[in-house]
Amino acid sequence: MDIALAIFSIVWVWICFLMIPFGLPGNWLMAASALLAAYGEEANYTPLILLLGAAIIAELFEALIGSKMAHSAGASKAGMIGSFIGALLGGLFLTFLVPIPVIGTLIGAGLGAFIGAVLFETLLTERNADSKSLAHIGVAAAIGVLFGRLMKVTFGAAGAIYWTIVAIDASFYK
Numbered sequence: 001m002d003i004a005l006a007i008f009s010i011v012w013v014w015i016c017f018l019m020i021p022f023g024l025p026g027n028w029l030m031a032a033s034a035l036l037a038a039y040g041e042e043a044n045y046t047p048l049i050l051l052l053g054a055a056i057i058a059e060l061f062e063a064l065i066g067s068k069m070a071h072s073a074g075a076s077k078a079g080m081i082g083s084f085i086g087a088l089l090g091g092l093f094l095t096f097l098v099p100i101p102v103i104g105t106l107i108g109a110g111l112g113a114f115i116g117a118v119l120f121e122t123l124l125t126e127r128n129a130d131s132k133s134l135a136h137i138g139v140a141a142a143i144g145v146l147f148g149r150l151m152k153v154t155f156g157a158a159g160a161i162y163w164t165i166v167a168i169d170a171s172f173y174k
Contacts, residue, residue: 006171058155069144081139086116
């Protein structure tokens with residue numbers, strides 16, 4: 001890998017990392033970048049395999065932790081779906097309303113998960129849950145979404161650091 005490509009790929013991977021808190025597929029773009037970089041005569045597929053594995057594990061954490069937390073608090077499938085949709089919409093809309101980068105997205109995702117879980121539980125199920133149990137479901141959904149997003153960001157940071165080391169090693173130490 002020549003130096004210009006290494007610098008470009010390092011900058012690109014960190015841009016991908018910055019996408020993750022916003023709910024964008026930064027981990028997947030890192031893995032796709034590793035696939036493109038691995039295409040060549042002396043290809044090393046280890047970074048690709050590691051980044052792809054990290055992306056898969058991060059997605060599983062994000063999806064399963066949020067759903068499991070809502071479910072453990074008593075949410076139905078409707079509440080779990082509402083939590084997921086609310087987290088996406090809340091993360092999107094509060095990104096633009098709260099002027100602090102990433103913080104608005106995280107607050108929006110948590111608040112959206114809460115509202116989505118409570119709304120879907122109330123409107124789409126025939127259960128007559130009291131407000132205390134609905135609040136419990138909403139809080140659990142919000143905590144689950146935030147913890148899942150934190151895990152995804154952690155895996156993304158590890159992937160970006162790893163790729164930076166690989167790119168520096170491949171270009172400067174040959």
